[in-house]
Amino acid sequence: MVMSLHLDRHPSFSGRPGPVLLVIADGVGVAPEGPSNAVTVADTPHLDELTESELATQLAAHGPAVGLPTDDDMGNSEVGHNALGAGRVFAQGAKLVNKAIESGAIFESKVWKGAVEHGRSATMHFVGLHSDGNVHSHNEHLYAMLRHAADEGVTSAAVHILHDGRDVPSQSALEYIERTEQVLAEINAAGGRNFRIASGGGRMYITMDRYEADWPMVERGYRAHVWGEGRRFSSAKQAVETMYDEARAGGKEPSDQYLREFVVADANGPVGTVADGDAVIVYNFRGDRAIEISRAFEEDDFDVFSRQGPNGENAPSVYFAGMLQYDGDALVPKQYLVAPPSIDRTMSHYLCAEGVRSFAVSETQKYGHVTYFWNGNRSGYIDETLETYVEIPSDNVEFDTTPAMKVREITDEVIDLLRSGEYDFGRLNFPSGDMVGHTGNLDATVEAMAVIDECMAKLVAVIDELDGVLVYTADHGNADVMYTEKDGVRSPKTSHTLSPVPFAIHDPNYDGEYHVAPPAHPGLANVAATLLNLMGFEAPDDYEPSIIQF
Structure with a gap:
């Protein structure tokens, strides 16, 4: 199936000399500033610079934007990464x-x-x-x-x-x-x-x-x-x-x-x-x-x-x-009540068909998000000669006790892969905004955000060094609302949120060749076409439209 796919080169943009890197800050939504918002409470100058640039916007990451029934349905990592990797919206769980x-x-x-x-x-x-x-x-x-x-x-x-x-x-x-x-x-x-x-x-x-x-x-x-x-x-x-x-x-x-x-x-x-x-x-x-x-x-x-x-x-x-078949490749379970969505022709399928080398990195807690979910609920490699997947083992602890999780280790691994010169596209998931956010511990989540910011600075510097492009987004909100307050009593909020998520492009060679012009009601499914454009390809006709225009 991979070899039957094809991407046309973009007629006016051939991409940058270096690789395109997608950074998914899991659970980092966009909500009003306030004491319960760990994202804005944290000192994050590098993230602020990214999200306040002219190449930034916000995306829907819940409800119909990711295939869920209504706007009252919070997004989650599964449907978020499905949409990011597939470039289209499928009816979900x-x-x-x-x-x-x-x-x-x-x-x-x-x-x-x-x-x-x-x-x-x-x-x-x-x-x-x-x-x-x-x-x-x-x-x-x-x-x-x-x-x-x-x-x-x-x-x-x-x-x-x-x-x-x-x-x-x-x-x-x-x-x-x-x-x-x-x-x-x-x-x-x-x-x-x-x-x-x-x-x-x-x-x-x-x-x-x-x-x-x-x-x-x-x-x-x-x-x-x-x-x-x-x-x-x-x-x-x-x-x-x-x-x-x-x-x-x-x-x-x-x-x-x-x-x-x-x-x-x-x-x-x-x-x-x-x-x-x-x-x-x-x-x-x-x-x-x-x-x-x-x-x-x-x-x-x-x-x-x-x-x-x-x-x-x-x-x-x-x-x-x-209820569903949870792993379509491994056939787990063998018997199920409702057929899962059939997600085909993901971005990775197209890149492999074009011979593009790519990597995916996260720690255990989110490793399957940038592999299994990203690839349309498929286990394993699409083409192991072109792809490298790296799983960094997670610690078995309550994550507010180690708010950095493995973010620094993920960053170091990604930098090595980028500098190897072997890859044109890479994706990573920083898990701590979500996993620490789920504990309800505000201080720990603020610390988690500070570590993400520290590591984003390192990634930006390497992208500058390699003349590449960095794209920053999230799969859903969580850390942006850490508690609710009623009658002066604070209640920890450990769930995801209905918040939009950030989207930003860092392109050190940017000279006005394109601009951010999202379609009406942009969501996570619009990211795949954007990434393909930044790599110098036109997106498939049935993908959700790109967030950038040339």
């Missing part, structure tokens, strides 16, 4: 699932019917992020499936909840538990049904690891969900309230995302372990944090950790499905 539920197509699928068949004779399990953040999941999707399963004759269902506190307020778990318990009670009121919450824990402590950064997270989740291993409580509500109280007694404000694993149990033991013949559905629609738990459930030869029970029991044989 929540939108796809919404349509499938509204049309009933999800319940007519062969996979759903298979899960229900298993559920009628055993138990149907649902595992996923328990919130309405609409980044990884939405509880309304869970509720629709629970109700439909009951209507189709399933009498036993267990829900394994992963507290959010990241895409929603940091201490909102009890509100979601209350609503879910109401739905379960309504279903059980018909009689002859046992639908219940069975286990849970914080998303950053169990189950939802990504990029193989912390497999012990997945193991803790698997053992809680499957074997009922974990601290026991009479209800999910009791578990969360107890852990909240214990955190505060220790002088620390609790955060849902880091709550430890728990198991709901009665006098007979855990109420929802997984057994042979059960059905298990992961209801997250976003892929990155659902791949590893999917592998743990469905791979026959899985060997990352032991899945045996506490007494040496074999891992249960289950009917497993994901």
Whole structure:
């Protein structure tokens, strides 16, 4: 497919002698100045110079601009990097699932019917992020499936909840538990049904690891969900309230995302372990944090950790499905309820077809964003003879304790690649605006922004040295709103924002050959055509238009 693609040279601009570098400052949005805005509170003279130049503007990074249903839907790294790399907008996770539920197509699928068949004779399990953040999941999707399963004759269902506190307020778990318990009670009121919450824990402590950064997270989740291993409580509500109280007694404000694993149990033991013949559905629609738990459930030869029970029991044989297929190349999972968007002809496909050498660099936490998501949800290289991907291992820590993360190491690696003279295009992701921003720690996020600024100065200097071009943007907002305030009480905001993101070009050889003239409603999908123009190519006809005009 790569060799069938072609880019025409730009008729009036041949590019610069040096490489084009795209810097994605993850989670760095544009919001009004104020004490809660870590981006503006931080001392960032080099970023300020970039974003205040004549070659700067702002881009939408949420809602329909990245394929999500409405302007109330926050952007996220997955859809942001999809749009950046593909140059077009595709219907994404929540939108796809919404349509499938509204049309009933999800319940007519062969996979759903298979899960229900298993559920009628055993138990149907649902595992996923328990919130309405609409980044990884939405509880309304869970509720629709629970109700439909009951209507189709399933009498036993267990829900394994992963507290959010990241895409929603940091201490909102009890509100979601209350609503879910109401739905379960309504279903059980018909009689002859046992639908219940069975286990849970914080998303950053169990189950939802990504990029193989912390497999012990997945193991803790698997053992809680499957074997009922974990601290026991009479209800999910009791578990969360107890852990909240214990955190505060220790002088620390609790955060849902880091709550430890728990198991709901009665006098007979855990109420929802997984057994042979059960059905298990992961209801997250976003892929990155659902791949590893999917592998743990469905791979026959899985060997990352032991899945045996506490007494040496074999891992249960289950009917497993994901909401979507989370990795289209690795085919994880094999069974899924809703087909993911088919993203073809990404910018990388075109560059490889033209023989352009490129690189992608980030640390583990965002490595898949500049590779897998950028390339249209495809693992591995498009052409390993032309591409170099570099993953710098992330530390397994709470990121407000190391606000620099690996930004300096990423910068050093990128500088070496640029100076090698082997590459015409490179992309990197600085993760700290997002990952530290998610902790809700304002001071740490301010420090993270200062480190990004320090490293941007180094990158700009190398681009000047090589007569290249640097493009700066972000995939969504986060660090730009760190808390909300009501009646004088500050509440940490750990979620993404609806803010636009910066876009700026640094071109040391700029002499007025082009100017920033964004189309109406510019968004992240307009970046790919712009990058291609800066490299001396015309963009494909169906790409969103360039942000620059000649």
